[in-house]
Amino acid sequence: MSNQQISNLEHFQFRALHPNVSMGTASDRYAGWIGQIYSDQRYSKHINRRTKSVGGRPFVEQTLPVESVEEYFQHFSALELDFTFYRPLLDKDGRPTQTYHLLQNYRKHLNKGDRLILKVPQTIFAKKLRRGGIYIENDQYLNPASFTLQFHKPAVELLDPWLDGLIFEQEYQRRQDCPSPVEMADALDVFFGAIPDDDRYHVELRTEKLLSIPVFNILEKHGVGQVLSHWTWLPPLSRQFSLSGKRFLNAGRKCVIRLMTPRNVKYADAYAMAHPFDHLVEGMMNQQMIKETAELMRAGIENGVKTNIIINNRSGGNAPLIARKVASQFLDIL
Numbered sequence: 001m002s003n004q005q006i007s008n009l010e011h012f013q014f015r016a017l018h019p020n021v022s023m024g025t026a027s028d029r030y031a032g033w034i035g036q037i038y039s040d041q042r043y044s045k046h047i048n049r050r051t052k053s054v055g056g057r058p059f060v061e062q063t064l065p066v067e068s069v070e071e072y073f074q075h076f077s078a079l080e081l082d083f084t085f086y087r088p089l090l091d092k093d094g095r096p097t098q099t100y101h102l103l104q105n106y107r108k109h110l111n112k113g114d115r116l117i118l119k120v121p122q123t124i125f126a127k128k129l130r131r132g133g134i135y136i137e138n139d140q141y142l143n144p145a146s147f148t149l150q151f152h153k154p155a156v157e158l159l160d161p162w163l164d165g166l167i168f169e170q171e172y173q174r175r176q177d178c179p180s181p182v183e184m185a186d187a188l189d190v191f192f193g194a195i196p197d198d199d200r201y202h203v204e205l206r207t208e209k210l211l212s213i214p215v216f217n218i219l220e221k222h223g224v225g226q227v228l229s230h231w232t233w234l235p236p237l238s239r240q241f242s243l244s245g246k247r248f249l250n251a252g253r254k255c256v257i258r259l260m261t262p263r264n265v266k267y268a269d270a271y272a273m274a275h276p277f278d279h280l281v282e283g284m285m286n287q288q289m290i291k292e293t294a295e296l297m298r299a300g301i302e303n304g305v306k307t308n309i310i311i312n313n314r315s316g317g318n319a320p321l322i323a324r325k326v327a328s329q330f331l332d333i334l
Contacts, residue, residue: 015077024078025319026312031062032278036320055268066105078115080310085119088150117165125168144194173207181212192222199252202227216244223251230289231260237292248305256308259315270314277313285316294329
């Protein structure tokens with residue numbers, strides 16, 4: 001690495017890492033990143049605190065105001081916003097929801113070159129929804145009209161210059177609930193054939209059984225990318241890529257890699273280990289994850305594909321420090 005590259009990593013500067021690489025995080029505004037991404041004193045009087053229950057345990061979350069995204073984008077070139085996962089942008093009567101207004105607030109602080117990746121609402125892509133402590137059937141599952149009118153159309157109208165990706169995340173499917181790969185492929189074929197053409201679509205299937213040739217062929221048919229996700233019950237990143245025949249499926253020549261949780265560690269446990277997200281947790285981060293992410297970044301460059309790396313605190317304790325390790329590994333093998 002050059003002295004300039006070393007200095008950039010020391011100061012968490014990832015925007016100039018490579019023209020075909022965008023480094024970012026899953027969510028922003030963490031007070032635990034003050035002194036890394038955010039200025040020490042700028043937000044000291046504007047930190048919001050709330051108690052959140054995870055796995056039956058209370059945790060105090062500390063977040064910064066939306067305006068802090070301006071500083072965020074001085075360091076990263078991409079940001080995944082996951083609050084869009086929990087509620088559509090418009091309700092069934094076409095009225096803007098709280099999620100729409102929050103996204104509108106983000107837009108006020110975006111500049112040229114900033115890139116957002118949004119998670120599609122779970123009401124569109126989850127077979128079952130957790131309500132009142134139990135899972136119920138989702139009557140809006142793979143509903144093209146709901147996706148188009150309540151999410152895609154308002155998202156594009158609101159964010160088009162900055163919108164770089166839309167992630168359809170499907171929950172883990174238990175054996176008794178999981179369709180066959182052919183059934184899933186057929187359902188996705190109908191859905192993606194009925195929604196607006198857009199080369200920003202990416203699908204994250206969290207059931208290894210569904211990472212299959214019939215499904216990948218349908219994604220490729222519609223130009224939908226395969227999200228490579230380092231997550232609890234999924235195989236290693238390299239294995240996921242191999243299952244698709246090492247194909248980059250997205251029509252826009254983009255790939256999304258999400259570093260979510262350590263493998264075989266449940267969400268609640270990963271959250272408890274990582275909280276308050278201000279340092280790397282010893283023994284939590286997997287070096288294989290770092291190595292394979294860097295290798296996939298290089299594979300993307302060799303294939304003319306732009307790679308978006310999205311890092312969650314829960315994959316090791318502190319996303320900026322994990323990003324530094326990924327970037328360092330990438331520069332070493334580039």
